[in-house]
Amino acid sequence: MGLTLVTGRANAGKSGRAVDHVVAAAAAGRPATLVLPSHVDALRAREELAGKIAVGVEVTDAGRWIADAWSKRGDGRALVSPSVRAQVARAAAEAAVPLVGEVARTRGFNRALQRLAQRTAGRSLSTARSEGPAAIAVALGDYARRLQEAGFVEPGEAVELLGAMGWGGGAALAFHRFTDIAMFQERAVLFAARHNDVLVAVTWEDGFAASEANAPLVQRFVAAGAHHEHVSTPAVAGELALLEAQLFAPAAPIEASGAVRLVVASGVEAECAAAADEAYEAANVWAPGRVALCFRDLAARRSMIEAALRSRGVPHEIDVATPWRQTALGRGMTALLRLALGDGTRADAHAFAVSALSGVSADQAQTLDVDWRKRRVDEPRLLLAGLSALGGECEQAVALAQAGADEIGDNWKELALHLYAMAVGQAGERSKVELRLDRSAAQSVIDAVQAVTACAVAMAPRELLHALAELEVNTGSGEREDAVLVTEAHRVRSRRFDALIIGGLTANEFPADPGESFARGAESELLGSPVDPDGSERFLFYVLATRARERLVLIRQTEDADGKPVRPSVFWDEVLDLYRTPEQAKEGELGGLSPYRAVDPSMLTTVPPMFSPDRSILRERAATGLIDPTRSRRGAVPLEALVADRGEWRVTEIETYHSCPYRWFFDTRLRLREIDAAFGPREAGTLAHEVVARFYERWLERHESRVTASRLSEAVHMAEDTARRLAEHVRARGVSEWAAVDRALAWARHSVEVDAELFCGFDPVAFEYRFGGGAESHLEFGGVRLRGSIDRVDVGPAGLIVTDYKSSDVKAHDKFESAGLLQVIVYATAARKIMQLPVAGAFYRSFKTADVRGFNGGAVPISAQMKKDDIGTEEKWSELVTWAESAVRDAVAGMRAGNVAPAPRTKEACRYCGARDFCKERQS
Numbered sequence: 054m055g056l057t058l059v060t061g062r063a064n065a066g067k068s069g070r071a072v073d074h075v076v077a078a079a080a081a082g083r084p085a086t087l088v089l090p091s092h093v094d095a096l097r098a099r100e101e102l103a104g105k106i107a108v109g110v111e112v113t114d115a116g117r118w119i120a121d122a123w124s125k126r127g128d129g130r131a132l133v134s135p136s137v138r139a140q141v142a143r144a145a146a147e148a149a150v151p152l153v154g155e156v157a158r159t160r161g162f163n164r165a166l167q168r169l170a171q172r173t174a175g176r177s178l179s180t181a182r183s184e185g186p187a188a189i190a191v192a193l194g195d196y197a198r199r200l201q202e203a204g205f206v207e208p209g210e211a212v213e214l215l216g217a218m219g220w221g222g223g224a225a226l227a228f229h230r231f232t233d234i235a236m237f238q239e240r241a242v243l244f245a246a247r248h249n250d251v252l253v254a255v256t257w258e259d260g261f262a263a264s265e266a267n268a269p270l271v272q273r274f275v276a277a278g279a280h281h282e283h284v285s286t287p288a289v290a291g292e293l294a295l296l297e298a299q300l301f302a303p304a305a306p307i308e309a310s311g312a313v314r315l316v317v318a319s320g321v322e323a324e325c326a327a328a329a330d331e332a333y334e335a336a337n338v339w340a341p342g343r344v345a346l347c348f349r350d351l352a353a354r355r356s357m358i359e360a361a362l363r364s365r366g367v368p369h370e371i372d373v374a375t376p377w378r379q380t381a382l383g384r385g386m387t388a389l390l391r392l393a394l395g396d397g398t399r400a401d402a403h404a405f406a407v408s409a410l411s412g413v414s415a416d417q418a419q420t421l422d423v424d425w426r427k428r429r430v431d432e433p434r435l436l437l438a439g440l441s442a443l444g445g446e447c448e449q450a451v452a453l454a455q456a457g458a459d460e461i462g463d464n465w466k467e468l469a470l471h472l473y474a475m476a477v478g479q480a481g482e483r484s485k486v487e488l489r490l491d492r493s494a495a496q497s498v499i500d501a502v503q504a505v506t507a508c509a510v511a512m513a514p515r516e517l518l519h520a521l522a523e524l525e526v527n528t529g530s531g532e533r534e535d536a537v538l539v540t541e542a543h544r545v546r547s548r549r550f551d552a553l554i555i556g557g558l559t560a561n562e563f564p565a566d567p568g569e570s571f572a573r574g575a576e577s578e579l580l581g582s583p584v585d586p587d588g589s590e591r592f593l594f595y596v597l598a599t600r601a602r603e604r605l606v607l608i609r610q611t612e613d614a615d616g617k618p619v620r621p622s623v624f625w626d627e628v629l630d631l632y633r634t635p636e637q638a639k640e641g642e643l644g645g646l647s648p649y650r651a652v653d654p655s656m657l658t659t660v661p662p663m664f665s666p667d668r669s670i671l672r673e674r675a676a677t678g679l680i681d682p683t684r685s686r687r688g689a690v691p692l693e694a695l696v697a698d699r700g701e702w703r704v705t706e707i708e709t710y711h712s713c714p715y716r717w718f719f720d721t722r723l724r725l726r727e728i729d730a731a732f733g734p735r736e737a738g739t740l741a742h743e744v745v746a747r748f749y750e751r752w753l754e755r756h757e758s759r760v761t762a763s764r765l766s767e768a769v770h771m772a773e774d775t776a777r778r779l780a781e782h783v784r785a786r787g788v789s790e791w792a793a794v795d796r797a798l799a800w801a802r803h804s805v806e807v808d809a810e811l812f813c814g815f816d817p818v819a820f821e822y823r824f825g826g827g828a829e830s831h832l833e834f835g836g837v838r839l840r841g842s843i844d845r846v847d848v849g850p851a852g853l854i855v856t857d858y859k860s861s862d863v864k865a866h867d868k869f870e871s872a873g874l875l876q877v878i879v880y881a882t883a884a885r886k887i888m889q890l891p892v893a894g895a896f897y898r899s900f901k902t903a904d905v906r907g908f909n910g911g912a913v914p915i916s917a918q919m920k921k922d923d924i925g926t927e928e929k930w931s932e933l934v935t936w937a938e939s940a941v942r943d944a945v946a947g948m949r950a951g952n953v954a955p956a957p958r959t960k961e962a963c964r965y966c967g968a969r970d971f972c973k974e975r976q977s
């Protein structure tokens with residue numbers, strides 16, 4: 054009994070050693086199991102080894118192996134499923150709000166908690182030295198308790214318990230082809246080795262830079278007493294073998310023979326076209342099933358790759374993961390259930406009506422939307438009634454959603470299957486990949502409902518919907534002998550191909566930027582072991598590059614879609630270095646390997662224009678009015694109606710009244726617009742604001758943390774993309790209005806650029822954060838009940854920062870009173886109350902000048918856009934709050950009394966006032 058560690062480089066012959074280990078045991082009549090990383094790996098190994106290994110050798114995957122052991126010897130609890138984990142983490146995160154603040158309610162925190170719960174299960178945590186990780190440790194303890202009460206166990210804890218019991222006995226086990234081993238799998242190997250003959254193969258060689266990421270794992274196995282065998286790589290010849298041997302440690306320059314190709318492309322569309330050309334050519338040389346095409350980030354260009362491959366007639370299978378909530382089925386189900394739960398909006402209802410899953414024609418959906426708009430229908434119950442009245446499949450879906458809102462059970466499964474059936478019915482209009490994702494999304498719902506109904510702790514429908522949103526679904530193995538595999542870099546796993554094409558070799562894609570996040574720091578501290586993301590990415594590239602038997606194609610963009618230069622990935626340069634001398638590298642010469650092909654957009658005929666996949670979604674949003682910066686003309690409202698019986702006031706109107714009573718009257722009572730003016734200064738501010746908010750929606754979805762200098766080019770690219778999408782829906786007339794549109798988009802873009810250096814140490818957590826007006830929280834301020842929408846909230850160790858974006862100039866806090874600026878004071882007070890965090894700063898931020906001025910409690914770092922003068926004491930803040938309270942009281946009293954005489958507080962008030970063209974009191 055014991056552990057044998059077999060190390061060696063990729064393709065050194067470790068597989069043979071692992072197979073021999075279990076075959077010999079089976080021949081001797083002992084139980085023998087070959088354990089592989091995933092179900093797909095196990096299926097493939099069974100096929101490869103069929104007829105070659107003795108009867109009696111079991112081939113399984115690590116998850117199944119642990120689950121089998123637990124089902125035989127466990128304590129009756131079930132291994133936790135992803136949906137239950139997400140839900141329990143959500144409950145634990147909610148309970149952690151008093152400890153870590155409002156950030157605990159964010160999706161990023163929930164994900165981090167889930168990841169940590171998996172990685173730390175059953176293990177004692179290092180004592181956290183800092184406050185944040187200590188609070189997370191408490192949340193993890195709470196998670197473990199809740200999970201146990203619900204009747205579930207994390208695999209990591211199950212492994213520890215099985216290890217304490219003694220894990221089987223007398224068997225031979227071989228763990229093979231793991232490109233990375235999770236901590237609980239490592240522990241399982243060690244426990245199993247106490248009573249069995251265990252062999253574990255790890256890709257590693259002393260001093261070999263590519264495998265450095267595995268050095269700590271090897272050290273741990275050796276320290277645990279493993280017998281260490283190293284399989285040396287025989288002397289190699291051939292370009293690909295030399296590349297494998299010298300990657301990250303170049304020796305004499307390799308002579309290029311054509312086995313390694315470089316392709317450069319101008320823009321992402323050209324890159325996809327080039328990748329499809331390479332796949333086409335390789336599939337004609339070898340069988341399509343022996344060719345793979347992969348990207349570090351495939352999801353971002355999936356539709357373009359599909360279209361390019363289709364147009365060239367390349368049979369392909371796409372294996373890609375995507376969040377459940379982003380599948381068509383996930384979106385449709387979320388929209389219906391949100392409405393049925395009373396949370397949905399007209400945007401949800403309209404999005405479902407126009408989707409392929411509703412069974413409703415585009416005309417019907419449009420007519421319904423127009424009717425809702427005319428009658429101002431916003432109530433979820435009425436919106437559902439409108440959908441139901443369309444009859445047929447739509448009515449049935451609504452009925453299932455309404456039943457599902459009452460309780461979790463078969464109705465959820467039926468709703469998922471009903472929507473999937475609708476998706477299948479629309480298959481002609483949708484790609485196979487989308488359909489597979491829908492199938493996987495429907496299966497996730499069925500699995501989640503089964504897990505939840507087996508759970509000892511009741512779960513509310515709203516909670517299950519949140520848990521589902523956290524799941525990832527994928528298209529399946531994607532492996533077919535007659536199709537090129539298109540997948541993400543980390544999903545290529547151990548399989549080898551005759552031709553492997555790696556795209557996306559630019560600096561901002563591969564290596565992937567792990568980002569700087571609070572959760573990642575906590576993970577390192579709690580586990581007592583720093584994570585080495587650079588080493589992991591290097592190892593991933595090494596494993597990928599060594600999957601090619603005959604041809605390796607590397608593709609990168611030289612410019613982005615706008616023609617701006619894009620830096621190559623460090624791995625691109627590492628490969629170039631194998632073909633040139635250090636002197637040539639210093640001079641920037643390419644050496645023996647120059648790009649085999651270059652593609653630019655003028656050569657494209659078949660790839661659809663960039664960003665088309667999301668256009669329909671944006672149109673839907675625009676149709677709901679969500680992103681339309683123009684405003685419809687509304688009839689005048691009597692002043693009495695504005696002030697009578699109003700229990701709640703909008704903060705913006707109070708500030709407007711404070712700036713000039715007649716300006717408020719003009720804006721809120723008369724509601725006039727300049728004749729034929731479609732896009733003015735007000736709309737410019739709204740558009741810039743909208744771009745920033747929508748940008749962050751996408752950015753936080755991807756990165757869960759602030760924009761940093763290292764990710765700035767990606768951020769700017771995404772901001773420009775967001776701006777371009779929103780600009781499609783702007784209605785402007787004439788040169789000056791379109792110039793205003795361009796100006797607004799430039800403001801937004803610059804604002805994102807500035808974000809890389811602004812508020813360092815703080816992360817944005819909320820945009821358009823509402824209080825009052827039906828939202829759960831409201832604010833009593835100066836004896837007046839207020840509602841509002843906070844443009845932006847950032848959170849850091851020192852508390853929260855509230856930001857209000859302005860098109861105009863902005864002022865220091867000592868000018869707040871004279872200028873009548875009270876919004877950020879009220880917003881900061883509301884955020885403080887809701888999030889229970891101290892106010893670190895309250896700022897106005899000018900789109901026009903990029904200045905950020907207001908109140909800085911002293912903990913917000915001063916960047917170029919800010920001024921030291923804005924630092925103020927707690928007493929000063931209290932004075933400002935007191936002044937704002939009395940200003941709010943006075944304003945409401947004035948409005949109630951009908952005092953609407955023109956009385957501008959500053960010239961600035963007139964500059965942005967709608968009445969400026971005829972007002973006699975105007976100050977210029």
Ligand code: SF4
Binds near residue numbers: 714956
């Ligand atoms: S132009 Fe100036 S004074 Fe006249 S209503 Fe507008 S803000 Fe008031």
